Amino acid sequence: MFKFTRAFVFVAVAFSFLLAACGTASTPAAAGAPATQAPGSVTLTGTGSTFQFPAEQAYAEFFPAVDPSVVINYTGTGSGAGKKAIIDGTVDFAGSDAVLNPDEITAGKDLQIYPFLAGATVMAYNLPSLDPKNDPKLILDGKTLADIYMGKITMWNDPAILALNPKIASKLPAQPIFTVHRADGSGTTEIFTNALTAFSSDWTAGHGTVIDWPTDKAGTGKGGNGNPGVTAEIAKNQYSLGYVEYAYAVQNNLPFAQMVNKAGNVVTASPDSTKAAMTDFANAFTPQLTAVIVDAPGAQSWPIAGYTYIIIHQTSMTDCVKAQKLVEYIHWILTNPAAIKYATDLGFIPLPDAVQQKVLGTLSQVTCNGQPVHW
Amino acid sequence: MTRFQQLIAKNGARHRRHRRIVNGVMLSLTGLLTLMALVPLFWIIGYVIYRGAPVLNLNFFTQLARPIGMRGGGVLFAIEGTAVLAILACLFAIPPGVLAAFYAARNPNTPLGIALRFSTDVLAGVPSIVMGLFIYGLVVVPMKHFSGFAGGLALSILMLPTIIRTTEEMLKLVPHTLREGSLGLGAPEWKTNLSVVFPAALDGIITGFLLAIARATGETAPLLFTALGNERFDIGAIIQSGIQAHQSIFAVIGRIINQPIDSLPLTLWTYAMQPYQERIDQSWGVALVLMIFVLLIEIVARMWIEARKRALQG
Numbered sequence: 001m002f003k004f005t006r007a008f009v010f011v012a013v014a015f016s017f018l019l020a021a022c023g024t025a026s027t028p029a030a031a032g033a034p035a036t037q038a039p040g041s042v043t044l045t046g047t048g049s050t051f052q053f054p055a056e057q058a059y060a061e062f063f064p065a066v067d068p069s070v071v072i073n074y075t076g077t078g079s080g081a082g083k084k085a086i087i088d089g090t091v092d093f094a095g096s097d098a099v100l101n102p103d104e105i106t107a108g109k110d111l112q113i114y115p116f117l118a119g120a121t122v123m124a125y126n127l128p129s130l131d132p133k134n135d136p137k138l139i140l141d142g143k144t145l146a147d148i149y150m151g152k153i154t155m156w157n158d159p160a161i162l163a164l165n166p167k168i169a170s171k172l173p174a175q176p177i178f179t180v181h182r183a184d185g186s187g188t189t190e191i192f193t194n195a196l197t198a199f200s201s202d203w204t205a206g207h208g209t210v211i212d213w214p215t216d217k218a219g220t221g222k223g224g225n226g227n228p229g230v231t232a233e234i235a236k237n238q239y240s241l242g243y244v245e246y247a248y249a250v251q252n253n254l255p256f257a258q259m260v261n262k263a264g265n266v267v268t269a270s271p272d273s274t275k276a277a278m279t280d281f282a283n284a285f286t287p288q289l290t291a292v293i294v295d296a297p298g299a300q301s302w303p304i305a306g307y308t309y310i311i312i313h314q315t316s317m318t319d320c321v322k323a324q325k326l327v328e329y330i331h332w333i334l335t336n337p338a339a340i341k342y343a344t345d346l347g348f349i350p351l352p353d354a355v356q357q358k359v360l361g362t363l364s365q366v367t368c369n370g371q372p373v374h375w
Numbered sequence: 376m377t378r379f380q381q382l383i384a385k386n387g388a389r390h391r392r393h394r395r396i397v398n399g400v401m402l403s404l405t406g407l408l409t410l411m412a413l414v415p416l417f418w419i420i421g422y423v424i425y426r427g428a429p430v431l432n433l434n435f436f437t438q439l440a441r442p443i444g445m446r447g448g449g450v451l452f453a454i455e456g457t458a459v460l461a462i463l464a465c466l467f468a469i470p471p472g473v474l475a476a477f478y479a480a481r482n483p484n485t486p487l488g489i490a491l492r493f494s495t496d497v498l499a500g501v502p503s504i505v506m507g508l509f510i511y512g513l514v515v516v517p518m519k520h521f522s523g524f525a526g527g528l529a530l531s532i533l534m535l536p537t538i539i540r541t542t543e544e545m546l547k548l549v550p551h552t553l554r555e556g557s558l559g560l561g562a563p564e565w566k567t568n569l570s571v572v573f574p575a576a577l578d579g580i581i582t583g584f585l586l587a588i589a590r591a592t593g594e595t596a597p598l599l600f601t602a603l604g605n606e607r608f609d610i611g612a613i614i615q616s617g618i619q620a621h622q623s624i625f626a627v628i629g630r631i632i633n634q635p636i637d638s639l640p641l642t643l644w645t646y647a648m649q650p651y652q653e654r655i656d657q658s659w660g661v662a663l664v665l666m667i668f669v670l671l672i673e674i675v676a677r678m679w680i681e682a683r684k685r686a687l688q689g
Contacts, residue, residue, distance in 0.1 A: 038620040040612050043634050045520065047603060050648070058442035060607055073635055075604040076645060089519050091603075227650050248650045346443060 037069035048082015048095035097187020141260035142199025180242030183223025191306030198295035247347030273302035427663030463527025472538030499536035507597035523636035526602030541583025
């Protein structure tokens with residue numbers, strides 16, 4: 001008989017779990033928000049961009065010291081997955097390096113995009129004839145880069161490349177250029193193809209997170225999955241060229257090219273040159289707070305850069321405790337000197353002051369159940 | 376000597392030699408192929424230990440993740456998450472699975488029994504990511520958040536076919552005479568099933584559970600859209616804050632299973648994809664922990680079964 005009792009207890013426990021799950025799910029948390037919350041009682045869940053993941057991870061570690069009631073949980077699932085999750089309303093915020101397209105804006109209704117960091121994209125290369133320590137870096141300009149990815153320039157000793165690199169001209173081999181790109185849908189691809197579109201009217205393959213690469217059709221190009229995949233393809237194929245995120249290239253000691261920018265100066269990717277590009281375009285924000293910052297006109301501006309964004313529901317949040325904490329969190333990562341330092345240490349570039357003011361202006365308009373939310 | 380015996384004597388020596396040679400060749404061939412089949416297994420185990428062991432230390436098991444660039448930190452969140460997910464998946468899969476198996480074993484040729492067997496076979500062949508998407512649409516979107524509850528459900532669907540089929544097979548192996556004896560002594564059907572058939576088949580059934588758990592704890596795909604992942608998951612902190620806020624045990628359990636949760640394979644996947652060497656090293660550590668985790672389940676269960684066998688015999 002006791003076996004039967006045991007089985008009954010077992011089933012009862014299983015059901016109590018179910019009831020507990022349903023019970024908490026249906027509790028309206030917004031009703032009568034208490035002034036202070038228990039430590040760790042508010043979880044803000046975010047997902048998306050793998051590019052901003054290291055920064056989010058640092059924020060998640062340090063924000064609870066500012067507000068112990070909040071747990072930040074960010075997972076890197078890719079910009080596309082992040083946008084889908086915030087449209088479905090299954091997360092509190094999404095991370096994305098790509099902007100929302102018109103369909104997503106329609107589906108997401110009141111989505112608002114907040115730039116909070118930027119990153120540079122660099123051209124990593126594998127030229128065994130160059131000594132990474134002693135030889136000067138390879139130099140490219142926008143037109144040449146577009147022609148290479150268009151399949152018009154196919155050899156490393158093409159006159160256009162030789163003209164840009166007089167110091168290492170003798171070391172550029174008569175070898176075909178193998179181009180590497182991202183195979184997955186990527187915000188980095190969007191930044192890179194935005195740049196190519198701006199560089200040259202000859203670039204006709206368009207721009208976006210995924211495009212048809214002309215060099216793939218010609219058999220001289222290949223895709224790699226994520227930054228590691230692109231890097232692996234570059235390492236594997238001699239005489240190859242590919243684009244990766246600046247922070248990634250620095251972390252992994254990849255040699256990457258200098259660029260001739262719009263002003264005609266040779267510039268190196270760095271936090272300063274990226275910040276210069278961001279400042280050039282401080283007034284270029286659309287009402288949705290998105291901005292393309294490629295091919296910047298400034299004298300020292302790096303030409304291939306882009307913002308990474310947090311996306312939230314601007315007016316339709318109903319859990320006001322969460323809305324409050326989320327706005328406080330975004331305000332903290334935008335303005336807190338310590339938070340900015342965590343991101344800078346990881347190779348990200350924080351917003352210039354002019355941009356920051358604009359973003360904070362939009363953040364102050366967040367509402368919950370019709371009531372304004374203040375940080 | 377008859378003619379027949381003469382023939383045997385004449386051909387026997389040749390035959391014996393022939394058979395010995397064939398036997399020798401086939402034996403070494405099968406032995407060699409067995410070795411070849413074992414090589415990948417030991418290669419994998421050896422390489423995971425080689426890469427994973429250096430990053431294992433006490434902190435790895437007791438701390439949450441730390442940001443890139445700050446040394447240390449651990450995967451406590453993933454270990455706890457895997458345990459919670461395994462428990463949830465068992466709670467959701469075992470009761471219906473075992474009951475369905477009883478039905479199928481007792482009524483194999485009824486329309487429902489045939490349908491059950493057919494659909495478990497189909498279910499076993501469904502790619503695991505589809506389970507995740509199914510639960511995403513069914514649970515995550517309506518609930519408006521990712522949760523351990525959804526992750527457990529997705530894993531439980533994955534476990535169901537294994538549990539149903541092994542339990543059914545084990546129940547069928549119980550001798551008819553045992554059932555008939557019990558029924559003949561006047562025990563009702565339910566009592567026969569519960570206290571005669573079920574205990575007799577228990578060892579095999581438990582082994583089936585373990586196979587199912589081992590498979591489920593190694594899955595990443597169904598969790599991507601359901602559990603999502605949570606590097607800040609800390610049961611200790613949840614319980615502590617629950618006590619501080621005077622919450623009931625059900626509220627605390629609800630909070631544990633109602634938020635996104637991580638698991639070892641999920642962490643392994645995310646860490647291995649990251650550009651930082653530190654994370655890649657840790658992902659090898661996670662792989663090793665996952666291997667040990669599955670091995671521990673196996674060992675504990677084997678010991679339990681052995682102890683039970685001894686108790687039954689003694």
